[in-house]
Amino acid sequence: MERPIGVFDSGVGGLTVVKQLNKILPDEQLIYFGDTARIPYGTKSKRLIQQFALEDALFLLQFNIKFLVVACNTASSSALEILKERLHIPVVGVVEPGAQAAVERTRNKKIGVIGTSATIGSSSYTKSILKLMPDAQVLGRPCPLLVPLVEEGWLDGEVTRLTLKKYLAPLMEQKVDTIILGCTHYPLLEPTIQDILGPDVSLIDSGKETARVVKETLMSLKLVNSGGKPGADLYFVSDSARQFAEVGSRFLGRPLENVQRIDFDEFLIKNSDAPLLKNFEVLYDE
Amino acid sequence: MERPIGVFDSGVGGLTVVKQLNKILPDEQLIYFGDTARIPYGTKSKRLIQQFALEDALFLLQFNIKFLVVACNTASSSALEILKERLHIPVVGVVEPGAQAAVERTRNKKIGVIGTSATIGSSSYTKSILKLMPDAQVLGRPCPLLVPLVEEGWLDGEVTRLTLKKYLAPLMEQKVDTIILGCTHYPLLEPTIQDILGPDVSLIDSGKETARVVKETLMSLKLVNSGGKPGADLYFVSDSARQFAEVGSRFLGRPLENVQRIDFDEFLIKNSDAPLLKNFEVLYDE
Known part of the structure; x- marks a missing residue:
């Protein structure tokens, strides 16, 4: 199945998961989103992390992804349930x-x-x-x-x-x-x-363990891509692409290409009516 | 002049400026905004810091502030010029x-x-x-x-x-x-x-030096409040109010009251047509 796999993280950290995914699933195209405009997530509240995670997922859904990997421990810890509830594709976190x-x-x-x-x-x-x-x-x-x-x-x-x-x-x-x-x-x-x-x-x-689980889940759901890789991996970030490419290559262990910056505030304004982000009644932890 | 003074920072740091302002301008009411949902600014790009600073200023303008203090070195360094150009009230930064x-x-x-x-x-x-x-x-x-x-x-x-x-x-x-x-x-x-x-x-x-300059500027522009303090200082944050009050009291040297969380994404969506945020053609540094 040629549809890409979506991967998101608050920034560059998730590239350690990408590295493992590329290794054991070389035929899968990855679409990565790093929310570098709002990094870090790890010091922020549960309510906010859930909101960010839904917004990040909404961005990746545009690419018709078949599978979502939450390559961020903070988002996996606080938002995996709500993502699983609201998305119609399989979701795997790192926890x-x-x-x-x-x-x-x-x-x-x-x-x-x-x-x-x-x-x-x-x-x-x-x-x-x-x-x-x-x-x-x-x-x-x-x-x-x-x-x-x-x-x-x-x-x-x-x-x-x-x-x-x-x-x-x-x-x-x-x-x-x-x-x-x-x-x-x-x-x-x-x-x-x-x-x-x-x-x-x-x-x-x-991250390494997660890549293994992603492969097993893809196989059991018969979602593995059997042809060659349908296209190069794409990387999107909400702040400077240059800075991400520089730091990211350290995480990936090779130069990073195909990094594009998107204006995430503009994306949210355009998609403010998206049902995925509506009726978001999780209690604020304060 | 009873109108409040607006103060913003990416988080709690600006409270060190608030502490000094309270000391030398005890009759002025302060409205503080800490953008804790997107903290820190200091690792982010110039373009994004400018956008955040304009959005933060827009939030404070709702309170009919007479004066804006940019209590954040990062925003003062990257966004003071654009704030001065676009706002019709005096703006002072910390640099x-x-x-x-x-x-x-x-x-x-x-x-x-x-x-x-x-x-x-x-x-x-x-x-x-x-x-x-x-x-x-x-x-x-x-x-x-x-x-x-x-x-x-x-x-x-x-x-x-x-x-x-x-x-x-x-x-x-x-x-x-x-x-x-x-x-x-x-x-x-x-x-x-x-x-x-x-x-x-x-x-x-x-921060200490800035409070002194704010006082001098208010005096020279005849904007000083001569009556008693018109109301308690108010604090708004874009993430958890509880967490801000806890850490903030360390910065302020006394317990923090009147902290309210606002949904900043919702605020931005509602104000997406604000002229202050339009035609924002600063070149992206990449």
């Missing part, structure tokens, strides 16, 4: 695949999760893990400085190591044997984190 | 007052500026300083990690000190004798920064 992998990997049933404040505050990973392994102990730790550190390019060095040690200390004290990298920025810190934790702690890259 | 104070304070004419990537990239402080002191040497240093550190509440401690030392090293090597805190978050780091630099380097708090 469940990461939780599944952690449950398969742990030996002592003590699992740590690191992520943004919104992701950890939502307890999404904890809920997913406990569904699969009710006697697991799950320890979440919000790490709001890690995204800015990655975007500054400080992937190693004293500041990053000290920050990581401070964030990871409570997880190490509780002797977790598995830690989920619950943010698509964190795989870039994986070597430093592994070095700090030592070889006995397993790290789970949710 | 010129900070530059003025630095020029008065320096003895060796070597001035450092720290701020967000957008503020430093715009060279706004350099241009303002050179207008006043053409033979000054100005050294700008973007410090993208400082805002997240302040918001995490890590105002001192090893991580913050190491980060500051790394950022400040090039300024210290060049022997600047004055450094402008070119971001409204940075006054919370002032004691730590002063401790690292030692007593021979003067720190300029742009």
Whole structure:
């Protein structure tokens, strides 16, 4: 089935998922949206993240996508249910695949999760893990400085190591044997984190696990594209395309092409009557 | 003149300016808008910052404000000209007052500026300083990690000190004798920064200087309110009011009341025909 797969994230982080998707699903065309005008999502409220996620999905639906990947831990944690309810195509987020992998990997049933404040505050990973392994102990730790550190390019060095040690200390004290990298920025810190934790702690890259689940789901729904790739992947962003291409190539591990900026406010104004965004009565968390 | 003063910022940082305004203009009512749904501005493009600033101003104009304070270094650096061109009320930003104070304070004419990537990239402080002191040497240093550190509440401690030392090293090597805190978050780091630099380097708090300039301008334009304060200050935000009140009280040094969340997307859709936002032909920097 030649229709493309839609992927969205608040910014560049989701490109770590794109990288994995390209690897294991080389014949699928991807349409990516990075909401760089409103990045980050991880410090914002649940209500707002749900609104943003619906708007991002509406943008991608224009391309007749057959499948939606929420390549953002924050949006997967706070908005996956509402997306599944409102969209008529299959939706996969990064939380469940990461939780599944952690449950398969742990030996002592003590699992740590690191992520943004919104992701950890939502307890999404904890809920997913406990569904699969009710006697697991799950320890979440919000790490709001890690995204800015990655975007500054400080992937190693004293500041990053000290920050990581401070964030990871409570997880190490509780002797977790598995830690989920619950943010698509964190795989870039994986070597430093592994070095700090030592070889006995397993790290789970949710993005990598998600790509695997996307492939399985496409196969079971008979949505896999059997011909060659129908067109190049397209990337859309709500702020500067140049800046996204520069930072994004670090995440993708190769130069980024086909990046276009769109005026997202204009898009929303034009689509203010879209049923997808209507009757949005989720209670505001305040 | 009883009409209120409008103040906007991308988030809570502008409250450091509010604190100073309340101190020296106790009879003026302030209407504050913090665009917390789209914070931060400092990592975003010039074109987008200009658009956001016009939208923020449009929101405040509803309250019949007599004066606009751009309490955000990033917006002052990238959008002050367009705001002055398009609004029919006086507009003051934080850059010129900070530059003025630095020029008065320096003895060796070597001035450092720290701020967000957008503020430093715009060279706004350099241009303002050179207008006043053409033979000054100005050294700008973007410090993208400082805002997240302040918001995490890590105002001192090893991580913050190491980060500051790394950022400040090039300024210290060049022997600047004055450094402008070119971001409204940075006054919370002032004691730590002063401790690292030692007593021979003067720190300029742009917010404090701006409040002084606002008072002078109001007086010269005969816009000062001579009666008592006509009403309590009001605070509007585009994301969670609770979260803003919590973090904001740290910036203001007292509990924050009268905070209301507004749906900014809805506001923009309703006002999509506003002339202020039209014919916005600034070239996109890409």
